[in-house]
Amino acid sequence: MSHIVWLDGQQVAPSQASVSVFDRGFLYGDGVFEVMRTYGGRVFAMSLHMERLGRSAERVGIALPVPLAQLEREVLEALAASEADEVKIRLVVTRGEGPLSLDPTTAGKATRLVIVTPLAGQPAELYRDGVEVALLPGGALPGSPAAGAKAGNYLANLLAAHEATQRGAYEAILVGPAGELREGATSNVFVVRGGQVVTPRPESGILAGVTRAGVFEAARRSGIAILEDVLFASDAYAAEEFFLTSSLREVVPVVRADGLTLADGRPGPITRRLHEAFRQLVQGGGFGTEDSHSGPPGD
Ligand SMILES: Cc1ncc(COP(=O)(O)O)c(C=O)c1O
Incomplete structure (x- = not known):
C-alpha cells in the first residue's frame, strides 16, 4: 500500500518515518488528530476539519507548532504526492517530546504528522441492508477538557469497537x-423517534462530527428538522430509524441493536433521503470550504 508520510513539515519515506519514544503522543496518547477524506481528489470539508483540529488543540492546551494555514498547506502537499484516486488523510499533532512526567508543561515543541493512504470504498450492502450495533458502556465524561476534542486516547473506543465485532456487530454505541x-x-448517532430525527447534543461529551454537521446541512436543504436532545438505550431499541455518520462511511443505516430488530429491519426512508442529500452536498463541493460556513450546530 502506498502511504505518503510528512513528519514535521518534511516528506519522509514511510519505512523511515519515526518519532521519539519520549513523544507524549506515544507515551500518553497526548495529542489531537483529524481523519479526512477526498472526493474526486479534493478534501471534503477541509476547513471544518482544520478548525476542529485547532479547537481540539486549544481544549487540551497543545500549542500548534505552526499556524493552521501552514498545517493545511502541508496536508495538501502530502495529498499532491499521492497517486491514489481517493485517499484518507490522518493529521496528528502531539504535545511533543518530554521527560517521563504527566505534567504537560514539561513538553517541548509539538510533533506534527500527516499520513495519506488510499481509500477503500465501502461495500454497497452496508447502505442497502444496514448494520447491527452493540450498546456498550463508554464515552468521554461531559465537562472534562478532552470531551468534544478529537484527542489521541482511543483505547476505550477501540476496545468497545472490538467487543462489538466479537458480538457480531458493526459498531459499538457508547452509552x-x-x-x-x-x-x-x-461515529455519531441519529435516531428517528416519533417521526423526528434526534441526535445527542454536543454538550453530552460527544465529538461533533464533520459528517454530523454535513447531515444537519443536508437536512436543512431537504426541509427535514433535526433535534438535539438526550437519547437513551430504550430510544435505540424502539427507533423507527437509526443511522450512524462518519467521514469515511457517510450515513450508515442501523437495523439491529443488541440482537433486536429495529422497526421492520430495513433501512428507513428518512435515512435514505438524508444520505442522498448528503451525497448531493458532497457533489456540490461547497460545504465546509473557506467560502461556506453554513453551520455545524453546537460545536
Ligand atoms: C468518537 C467519534 N465520534 C464521531 C466521529 C465522526 O466524526 P466525523 O464525521 O468528523 O468523521 C468519529 C470519527 O472518527 C469519532 O471517532
Missing part, C-alpha cells in the same frame, strides 16, 4: 452511566 446514548466508537 453513559445514566443509560444515555452518546456516539459510536468512531
Whole structure:
C-alpha cells in the first residue's frame, strides 16, 4: 500500500518515518488528530476539519507548532504526492517530546504528522441492508477538557469497537452511566423517534462530527428538522430509524441493536433521503470550504 508520510513539515519515506519514544503522543496518547477524506481528489470539508483540529488543540492546551494555514498547506502537499484516486488523510499533532512526567508543561515543541493512504470504498450492502450495533458502556465524561476534542486516547473506543465485532456487530454505541446514548466508537448517532430525527447534543461529551454537521446541512436543504436532545438505550431499541455518520462511511443505516430488530429491519426512508442529500452536498463541493460556513450546530 502506498502511504505518503510528512513528519514535521518534511516528506519522509514511510519505512523511515519515526518519532521519539519520549513523544507524549506515544507515551500518553497526548495529542489531537483529524481523519479526512477526498472526493474526486479534493478534501471534503477541509476547513471544518482544520478548525476542529485547532479547537481540539486549544481544549487540551497543545500549542500548534505552526499556524493552521501552514498545517493545511502541508496536508495538501502530502495529498499532491499521492497517486491514489481517493485517499484518507490522518493529521496528528502531539504535545511533543518530554521527560517521563504527566505534567504537560514539561513538553517541548509539538510533533506534527500527516499520513495519506488510499481509500477503500465501502461495500454497497452496508447502505442497502444496514448494520447491527452493540450498546456498550463508554464515552468521554461531559465537562472534562478532552470531551468534544478529537484527542489521541482511543483505547476505550477501540476496545468497545472490538467487543462489538466479537458480538457480531458493526459498531459499538457508547452509552453513559445514566443509560444515555452518546456516539459510536468512531461515529455519531441519529435516531428517528416519533417521526423526528434526534441526535445527542454536543454538550453530552460527544465529538461533533464533520459528517454530523454535513447531515444537519443536508437536512436543512431537504426541509427535514433535526433535534438535539438526550437519547437513551430504550430510544435505540424502539427507533423507527437509526443511522450512524462518519467521514469515511457517510450515513450508515442501523437495523439491529443488541440482537433486536429495529422497526421492520430495513433501512428507513428518512435515512435514505438524508444520505442522498448528503451525497448531493458532497457533489456540490461547497460545504465546509473557506467560502461556506453554513453551520455545524453546537460545536
Ligand atoms: C468518537 C467519534 N465520534 C464521531 C466521529 C465522526 O466524526 P466525523 O464525521 O468528523 O468523521 C468519529 C470519527 O472518527 C469519532 O471517532
